Amino acid sequence: MTAVMRAAGLGKRFGRRWALSECTVDIPAGRVVGLVGPNGAGKTTLLRLAVGQLQPTTGGIEVLGGRPAASAAQLSRVGYVAQSTPVYSRLTVEEHLMLGDRLNPRWCWKTARARLDSAGLDPRQRAGRLSGGQRAQLSLTLAVAKRPDLLVLDEPLSALDPLVRREFLQGLMESTVDAGVSVIVSSHVISDLERICDHLVILVASRVRLAGGIDELLASHRQLVGPRRDPATLPGAEVITERHTERQTTLLVRAHQPVDPAWTVSEVGLEDLVLAYMKADAANLSPMEMAR
Numbered sequence: 001m002t003a004v005m006r007a008a009g010l011g012k013r014f015g016r017r018w019a020l021s022e023c024t025v026d027i028p029a030g031r032v033v034g035l036v037g038p039n040g041a042g043k044t045t046l047l048r049l050a051v052g053q054l055q056p057t058t059g060g061i062e063v064l065g066g067r068p069a070a071s072a073a074q075l076s077r078v079g080y081v082a083q084s085t086p087v088y089s090r091l092t093v094e095e096h097l098m099l100g101d102r103l104n105p106r107w108c109w110k111t112a113r114a115r116l117d118s119a120g121l122d123p124r125q126r127a128g129r130l131s132g133g134q135r136a137q138l139s140l141t142l143a144v145a146k147r148p149d150l151l152v153l154d155e156p157l158s159a160l161d162p163l164v165r166r167e168f169l170q171g172l173m174e175s176t177v178d179a180g181v182s183v184i185v186s187s188h189v190i191s192d193l194e195r196i197c198d199h200l201v202i203l204v205a206s207r208v209r210l211a212g213g214i215d216e217l218l219a220s221h222r223q224l225v226g227p228r229r230d231p232a233t234l235p236g237a238e239v240i241t242e243r244h245t246e247r248q249t250t251l252l253v254r255a256h257q258p259v260d261p262a263w264t265v266s267e268v269g270l271e272d273l274v275l276a277y278m279k280a281d282a283a284n285l286s287p288m289e290m291a292r
């Protein structure tokens with residue numbers, strides 16, 4: 001497997017708090033990867049380590065086969081849109097594009113112009129006067145027009161209106177399919193990720209809780225409903241969440257072998273899967289761990 005990102009024992013500590021711990025994950029190239037997890041789980045920290053804005057406290061991370069931001073060539077291969085979508089407020093939209101052209105050897109004016117047009121951005125407008133959504137559009141345009149091999153997007157969609165969001169996701173899918181760009185995108189909106197991602201990483205409380213191809217993950221998880229019983233006796237399956245009424249037990253499990261047909265078995269959707277892992281960890285962590 002060619003990995004676009006490879007982290008081994010990666011950790012980042014700010015003061016006494018670990019924002020990311022023991023993160024070991026391989027992300028295959030050519031995929032659109034959704035990064036999900038609760039607020040404060042460490043998603044932004046992982047992405048900032050991947051683009052070289054932060055240095056690891058422990059372990060290591062490789063992106064596109066090299067150390068993040070180790071050279072100009074490496075920088076030019078990674079497009080990054082930070083959560084805050086920073087822009088230079090005194091420069092115009094056009095001046096941002098000119099800067100993009102100067103700084104990026106593979107800059108594509110055609111892509112930049114097409115995105116500006118579809119976003120309805122006036123090239124003469126100062127960036128400081130743009131709305132939050134327009135600023136996000138400008139940041140995304142700059143990241144896409146540099147034609148990176150890897151696009152890293154930290155919650156890029158939250159400021160966009162629903163129509164623009166759909167168009168952006170569509171464009172993102174087309175550019176990944178056409179140009180073979182790998183994408184890592186963090187978001188809280190699972191339905192958006194469901195539309196474009198084929199790979200998922202769930203981070204909870206600074207650790208990778210689950211990672212893999214979405215089809216494969218959905219195929220291995222099931223909801224089981226049956227008469228109330230002790231889930232500890234369930235062979236060949238890892239119980240992720242359990243719910244009991246007086247008479248009935250409902251489990252979400254990761255099954256490693258066919259499940260006992262005595263259970264009523266149903267498939268799970270991506271949202272159920274993500275929520276189950278987030279809920280399971282919230283329930284299992286002690287208050288000390290949660291505060292860590």
Ligand SMILES: Nc1ncnc2c1ncn2[C@@H]1O[C@H](COP(=O)(O)OP(=O)(O)OP(=O)(O)O)[C@@H](O)[C@H]1O
Nearest residue numbers: 014017018019037038039040041042043044045046
């Ligand atoms: N520069 C920093 N200094 C100190 N603590 C930080 C810093 N950056 C992040 N943290 C802490 O690290 C933890 C992880 O933060 P991070 O921003 O990576 O989470 P996140 O998963 O992206 O959250 P959200 O979904 O809310 O954006 C949090 O507890 C946060 O307070």
